[in-house]
C-alpha cells in the first residue's frame with residue numbers, strides 16, 4: 001500500500017481539530033484538510049487573529065505553525081474526501097434523545113451520514129478511520145454502507161483509531177500519548193491499512209507505544225478506558241461521602257490508597273462529580289451494549305458509576321442548602337467556574353450546570369464567573385437545564401460576571417465548581433469583606449486552603465472532609 005500523502009478529517013471539533021492539526025505539524029509531507037458542515041466553526045479555525053473555536057492550551061501555536069503550510073480547514077467536504085488517501089471520521093456521537101435506546105445508546109446518525117458521503121463521492125480507494133467513539137462493531141456497519149454504495153474500483157479499508165486525549169491537556173496528550181491504538185481486520189489488507197496509519201504516527205510517537213489490535217477490541221477498549229476512569233472517580237466520590245460522615249479526609253485516604261502501586265495515584269481526586277461530553281455518554285453506551293447482549297448484571301454494574309455521579313452532585317447542592325440554614329431563597333450564591341474542568345471553555349455535562357439549576361430551583365440568586373466560558377454558552381446551558389423558565393426570568397435570577405471578585409460581591413456563599421488555578425490565588429480577604437455574613441465557602445474541587453480561609457472568618461465546607 002503506498003504511503004499516505006493526503007489526509008481528510010471529517011469533523012472540526014474538540015477531537016478532529018487538535019488531533020489533525022498535530023498530525024499536520026508533525027508530518028509536513030502530508031497535506032491535512034479538516035472539514036466540517038459548520039461554516040462558522042471553519043471560519044473560526046481560519047480566523048486571521050487565531051480566535052479558534054475551542055480553547056486548548058498550546059493549540060494556537062500548533063495551528064499558527066501548520067495552517068496554510070500543510071494544514072487546511074474547509075467546508076468543501078466532497079473535494080477533500082475525493083483527494084484524500086486516508087479519512088478520519090471524527091464527528092460527534094451523542095447519546096440518543098429519542099427512539100430505541102433513548103438516553104443510553106449512541107446516536108450514530110452523524111457517523112452514518114459522513115460514511116454515506118464518503119461512499120457517494122469517493123472516486124478512488126480510501127482508508128477510512130473511525131476516530132469518533134462508537135459502540136463495538138460500528139466498523140462493520142460502516143463497511144456494509146461503504147461497500148453497498150461505492151463506485152466501481154473503490155476499495156475501503158476500515159480502521160478504528162480511538163482518541164484518548166483529555167481536554168485542557170489535549171496538545172500534550174497528542175504530542176506524548178500513553179499509547180496510540182489502531183484496530184484493523186486481521187486480513188492482509190487490514191494489516192496493510194493499519195501499517196499505513198502506524199507510519200503516520202511513527203513520525204513522532206515511539207513505535208512501542210503504537211498498539212495494533214483487532215477492530216472490535218479497539219472499539220471496545222475506548223469505551224472500557226473511559227468507563228474505568230469514570231469508575232475511579234465515582235469510587236473516590238463514594239468514599240468522600242463516608243469521609244464526611246466519619247471525620248476522615250478523602251485527600252489522605254486517596255493518597256494512602258493510591259500509594260499502592262497496583263492502584264496508582266492518578267484520577268483519585270474527589271470532586272463535585274465528573275462532567276465532560278464523554279464519560280457519562282460512553283458509560284451509558286456500554287450499559288446499552290451490555291443490555292443488548294443480554295448481560296443485565298454487567299449493565300447494572302456500569303450504570304452504578306453514573307448513578308453515583310448524579311448522587312454526588314445532588315449531595316453537594318443539598319449540603320449548600322443545609323449549611324445555609326436550610327434555605328437559600330433570595331440569597332446570593334456565587335458559583336466560581338462553569339466549565340466541566342479547568343483549562344477548557346467546554347461546558348458539556350458540566351457539574352456546574354446541575355448545581356446552578358438546583359440553586360435556581362431553590363429560588364436563590366446566582367452569580368457565575370468562569371475565565372473561559374462564553375456568556376452565551378452559559379445562558380444556553382441554563383435554558384436547556386430549565387426549559388420551563390423563560391430566558392428573561394432566568395436573567396433576573398442569574399448574573400454573569402467578568403471577575404471572581406465581582407461574582408462574590410454581596411453573596412452569602414461561594415461555591416467552587418471548577419478547579420481553575422486562579423481561584424486558589426483570589427484575594428480571599430477582599431472576597432470576605434464584600435460578602436454578607438456569615439460568609440460560607442463550599443469547595444467542590446479540593447482547591448482552597450481551608451484553614452487559611454477559616455482564619456479570615458469564612459465557614460468552609462470541603463468535599464470529602466468531615467471536619
Ligand code: NAD
Nearest residue numbers: 011012013014015036037038091092093110114132133163
Ligand atoms: P464536536 O461536537 O466538538 O465535533 C464534531 C464536529 O463534527 C462538529 O463540528 C460537527 O459539525 C461535525 N459534523 C457532524 N457531522 C458531520 C458531517 N456529516 N460532515 C461534516 N462534519 C460533521 O465533538 P468532539 O468532542 O470533537 O467529539 C468527536 C468524537 O470524539 C465523539 O465520538 C467523542 O466521543 C470522541 N472523543 C471526544 C473527546 C473530547 O475530549 N471531546 C475525546 C476523545 C474522543
Ligand code: UGA
Nearest residue numbers: 163164165166167233267268269271274275276278340341
Ligand atoms: C476524558 C478522558 O480522560 C480521556 O482519556 C478521553 O479521551 C476523553 O474523556 C473522551 O473520551 O472524551 P476529559 O473528559 O476531557 O477526558 O477530561 P478528564 O480529565 O478525564 O476529566 C473528566 C471529568 O472528571 C472532569 O469533570 C474532571 O474534573 C473530573 N475528574 C477527573 C475528577 O473529578 N477527579 C479526577 O481525579 C479526575
